Amino acid sequence: xxxxxxxxxxxxxxxxxxxxxxxxxxxxxxxxxxxxxxxxxxxxxxxxxxxxxxxxxxxxxxxxxxxxxxxxxxxxxxxxxxxxxxxxxxxxxxxxxxxxxxxxxxxxxxxxxxxxxxxxxxxxxxxxxxxxxxxxxxxxxxxxxxxxxxxxxxxxxxxxxxxxxxxxxxxxxxxxxxxxxxxxxxxxxxxxxxxxxxxxxxxxxxxxxxxxxxxxxxxxxxxxxxxxxxxxxxxxxxxxxxxxxxxxxxxxxxxxxxxxxxxxxxxxxxxxxxxxxxxxxxxxxxxxxxxxxxxxxxxxxxxxxxxxxxxxxxxxxxxxxxxxxxxxxxxxxxxxxxxxxxxxxxxxxxxxxxxxxxxxxxxxxxxxxxxxxxxxxxxxxxxxxxxxxxxxxxxxxxxxxxxxxxxxxxxxxxxxxxxxxxxxxxxxxxxxxxxxxxxxxxxxxxxxxxxxxxxxxxxxxxxxxxxxxxxxxxxxxxxxxxxxxxxxxxxxxxxxxxxxxxxxxxxxxxxxxxxxxxxxxxxxxxxxxxxxxxxxxxxxxxxxxxxxxxxxxxxxxxxxxxxxxxxxxxxxxxxxxxxxxxxxxxxxxxxxxxxxxxxxxxxxxxxxxxxxxxxxx
Numbered sequence: 354x355x356x357x358x359x360x361x362x363x364x365x366x367x368x369x370x371x372x373x374x375x376x377x378x379x380x381x382x383x384x385x386x387x388x389x390x391x392x393x394x395x396x397x398x399x400x401x402x403x404x405x406x407x408x409x410x411x412x413x414x415x416x417x418x419x420x421x422x423x424x425x426x427x428x429x430x431x432x433x434x435x436x437x438x439x440x441x442x443x444x445x446x447x448x449x450x451x452x453x454x455x456x457x458x459x460x461x462x463x464x465x466x467x468x469x470x471x472x473x474x475x476x477x478x479x480x481x482x483x484x485x486x487x488x489x490x491x492x493x494x495x496x497x498x499x500x501x502x503x504x505x506x507x508x509x510x511x512x513x514x515x516x517x518x519x520x521x522x523x524x525x526x527x528x529x530x531x532x533x534x535x536x537x538x539x540x541x542x543x544x545x546x547x548x549x550x551x552x553x554x555x556x557x558x559x560x561x562x563x564x565x566x567x568x569x570x571x572x573x574x575x576x577x578x579x580x581x582x583x584x585x586x587x588x589x590x591x592x593x594x595x596x597x598x599x600x601x602x603x604x605x606x607x608x609x610x611x612x613x614x615x616x617x618x619x620x621x622x623x624x625x626x627x628x629x630x631x632x633x634x635x636x637x638x639x640x641x642x643x644x645x646x647x648x649x650x651x652x653x654x655x656x657x658x659x660x661x662x663x664x665x666x667x668x669x670x671x672x673x674x675x676x677x678x679x680x681x682x683x684x685x686x687x688x689x690x691x692x693x694x695x696x697x698x699x700x701x702x703x704x705x706x707x708x709x710x711x712x713x714x715x716x717x718x719x720x721x722x723x724x725x726x727x728x729x730x731x732x733x734x735x736x737x738x739x740x741x742x743x744x745x746x747x748x749x750x751x752x753x754x755x756x757x758x759x760x761x762x763x764x765x766x767x768x769x770x771x772x773x774x775x776x777x778x779x780x781x782x783x784x785x786x787x788x789x790x791x792x793x794x795x796x797x798x799x800x801x802x803x804x805x806x807x808x809x810x811x812x813x814x815x816x817x818x819x820x821x822x823x824x825x826x827x828x829x830x831x832x833x834x835x836x837x838x839x840x841x842x843x844x845x846x847x848x849x850x851x852x853x854x855x856x857x858x859x860x861x862x863x864x865x866x867x868x869x870x871x872x873x874x875x876x877x878x879x880x881x882x883x884x885x886x887x888x889x890x891x892x893x894x895x896x897x898x899x900x901x902x903x904x905x906x907x908x909x910x911x912x913x914x915x916x917x918x919x920x921x922x923x924x925x926x927x928x929x930x931x932x933x934x935x936x937x938x939x940x941x942x943x944x945x946x947x948x949x950x951x952x953x954x955x956x957x958x959x960x961x962x963x964x965x966x967x968x969x970x
Contacts, residue, residue, distance in 0.1 A: 826932075
């Protein structure tokens with residue numbers, strides 16, 4: 354038994370030394386906030402419920418594990434001076450088991466752990482023990498044993514693959530033992546209770562969220578000379594509320610209170626039981642977040658959509674599925690995809706991703722939506738100007754377009770016109786007026802169109818082409834002479850009246866135009882009476898508009914004074930319009946306020962002598 358104790362005590366020392374190494378390593382690790390966050394996230398995702406839970410869990414977590422412990426008992430017991438050397442196997446204990454109760458209860462919160470072990474058993478066995486009483490062949494041993502071991506501790510290391518707890522507490526013992534000697538049938542009973550202070554460590558090695566190994570050890574003393582325990586458990590937790598534990602435990606105590614009570618025993622044997630977990634942070638459901646980059650585009654621009662999962666098992670390969678309500682995805686089963694937006698109308702669109710963990714049967718998927726917008730393009734803005742704005746037939750005008758696109762897209766340009774000969778490209782065009790454009794306005798329209806959206810904007814410029822004015826020729830309508838009456842050379846005689854009567858009828862038949870009456874003199878008259886030509890012209894007008902039978906509109910008759918071309922008045926019809934090139938009206942206009950018309954028998958007019966004006970014809 355001494356060698357067994359040495360082995361178990363060495364194992365316990367190794368456990369405590371390992372705990373100290375873990376604490377030192379944890380203290381020396383650099384404080385990397387990002388690494389710490391990552392570890393916490395992984396631990397929270399992968400950690401099993403129960404003692405292997407994450408220290409990041411801020412809520413209380415409880416474990417209850419009732420179990421059956423069937424230890425073999427080896428050592429020395431004594432009551433009132435009667436000692437027995439006990440060697441009872443586990444099967445013997447089980448066959449003589451009269452009742453018992455064993456279990457582990459633990460309450461954890463964050464890094465704070467509080468495991469409590471309890472063991473109570475009653476057994477009785479009759480064996481050929483080694484006795485200290487002479488003459489006795491065997492003895493019956495009855496034991497009533499209670500062990501209560503509450504502890505509290507701190508999780509000094511919490512990683513994905515190893516968790517280490519430092520534990521401190523007490524172990525309370527109660528022991529009642531009765532030894533009945535045979536054949537004397539002498540019974541001796543002794544009992545005792547005591548408390549030992551213990552300290553130790555616990556190592557938890559998770560294999561998966563549903564299975565882990567726990568190795569623990571502690572040692573101490575107080576009421577006993579030495580008290581230590583080493584245990585190893587395998588926990589399989591297929592369901593959060595129910596699991597199974599199997600393992601082995603070794604418990605040694607050396608109590609020599611007096612000769613009346615001796616309990617120097619080691620108990621070792623298998624453990625099998627259940628494990629139930631309550632409380633704690635519930636499993637975090639997986640989630641997904643989606644993003645679109647950029648979130649606003651023009652039709653035809655690509656959009657990259659990305660799905661990112663959270664709270665999935667990082668050891669599992671995830672699958673991705675995409676659906677969209679517009680455009681074409683480059684891939685439907687990858688984490689990142691590109692949306693081809695060609696031909697999409699302006700508006701809001703979305704791509705929905707579903708992330709799935711195919712290795713999980715429940716709570717294994719999450720969806721998210723990436724939203725993006727196809728912007729509404731604006732048409733270009735255009736203005737046109739013409740230089741010059743008025744052109745004659747055969748002359749050109751230049752039209753210039755100034756166009757801008759709000760999106761900055763390239764543009765194409767086109768031109769059209771309502772008349773003229775149009776040519777040009779780009780932002781400039783030329784229009785040349787033709788005969789058909791005379792008297793009209795030519796409208797030139799320029800159109801700017803974006804190459805991407807086919808939106809267009811037009812502008813106009815107006816060019817005026819004046820009407821073509823035809824030239825007119827002065828018509829010679831004859832003359833009247835004043836040679837027959839030397840005494841009254843200004844008088845309109847009967848021959849002249851016949852001519853004037855016909856001329857008045859002809860003038861009335863012409864709706865437009867005017868009649869110039871140019872009075873002339875000869876050289877002799879021009880010396881003696883320089884205004885005689887003007888007087889003759891005024892007298893003729895008077896006859897046409899007042900005395901004659903065919904009166905004409907006085908506004909259409911213009912008396913004019915000519916030069917020295919004979920004793921006559923000459924008649925020129927001037928049509929309405931511009932005179933053809935080089936033509937001038939004959940003579941000069943007579944001031945009719947100064948030259949009054951003379952009747953047939955009126956005396957000769959008196960005029961101031963002055964040099965006659967030179968004749969223009």
